[in-house]
Amino acid sequence: MTIEKWVSDLAQMVNPQNIKCNESLKQYTMTKLGGNADVFVMPETEEEAANIVKYAYENNVPLLMLGNGSNMVVRDGGVRGIVIHFAKLDRIDIDGEMVIAQSGALIKEVSKLAAAQALTGFEFACGIPGSIGGAMAMNAGAYGGEIKDVIVDCTVLTPTGERIVLSKDELELAYRKSVITKKGYYVLNAKFHLAKGDQEEIDAKIADLTFQRESKQPLEYPSAGSVFKRPPGYFAGKLIQDSQLQGKGVGGAEVSTKHAGFIINKNNATATDYIETIHMVQRVVKEKFNVDLELEVKIVGED
Incomplete structure (x- = not known):
């Protein structure tokens, strides 16, 4: 064809x-x-x-x-x-304490709308840049919260195009993984259960988390966020920082001087620059600390 x-x-x-x-x-x-x-x-x-x-x-x-x-x-x-x-599949509906969001809805928009309804439980996601589909697949989390804390169920398409609904247990949500990635499902929508909260407390928490994110992350440059998963017993950013890799990179890609866990597209980098910088970081951290940094980001396509 x-x-x-x-x-x-x-x-x-x-x-x-x-x-x-x-x-x-x-x-x-x-x-x-x-x-x-x-x-x-x-x-x-x-x-x-x-x-x-x-x-x-x-x-x-x-x-x-x-x-x-x-x-x-x-x-x-x-x-x-x-x-x-799935950008056009971005509807978000709130019914009492239930929130149903389509795959293409931005997770931070869900957090924002929930907060506006004085619903608590989704504040952790106020700065996560991904969509609901990606957040479900990776069990996205930040600042002590994650998707599995609030999920009820998720509607997905199987690789054959069959529509099925997966319960919280069936989703097999764990640190940055799920049955969605394991079986190659496509997320259509997800249902979350939140709780009524105090508006001032919710707003204050979101303001605090937003400040933490903006002050610590290199949001002024394009990046894929945290590149590596947290290795058991360590923090990826600390290992990279202790390896004196901040400010180093290949071509236009660079390990952020603001947050060592981020690799930024600082100066018209190519994807090859970015990927080679990832490999450099993995190699140096392995040499210095004998720790394997596993990717949190997904690399796709052809060279």
Whole structure:
């Protein structure tokens, strides 16, 4: 099958204006890195999303789901096949203490809307830059809170396009992993249970967490956030800092001088620069401390 055939078939399922060929993925990732997607498609409904997933499966077309691109590094050669982007699936509904958010909704927007309704439990997410889909897949967390603390259930598509609902236990949420990543599911929406709280306390907590984030993280540069998972018994940022790697990097990529756990796109870096900087950090930390730094970010695409 040709790219033209994919586009023609997809145009029967979604608005043709939501299909793009040879689309640069730089504008869809927080690192501002990466090559082009053969075909880029944005479903407007969950049914459209299911049809695309089913089509890719039945026709053996490679399919990559892209959320807010906050936890993903796309290689310079881009992505073959179809990239499905859920940005238009961004509805957030609040009913009492229940919050239902679609995959493309930004997690910090869910936190903001919950806070506006005096609902507590989601303050931890006020500064997380990802989407609900990515947050579910990685069991996103910050400042002592994580998705598994508030999740009720999650509706996903299997790789064949079948829609199923997974309970909290079925999601197998653990530190930066879930059954979603293990089985290659695509998140459609998630339901959270929060609690009524004191408006002033919620606002104060969000203000405090926002200050902590803005004062400690290099938000002025494109980055994928925390690049590495926390190794058992250590902190990745401390190991990198103690390895004297801050300010060092390859090409336009650099280990942040503000937060050692971040690798920033400081000066028109390529994805190759960024990935080589990651490997340099892993190599030096292994040599100095005999600790293997495992990636929290996902690297996709071709060189």
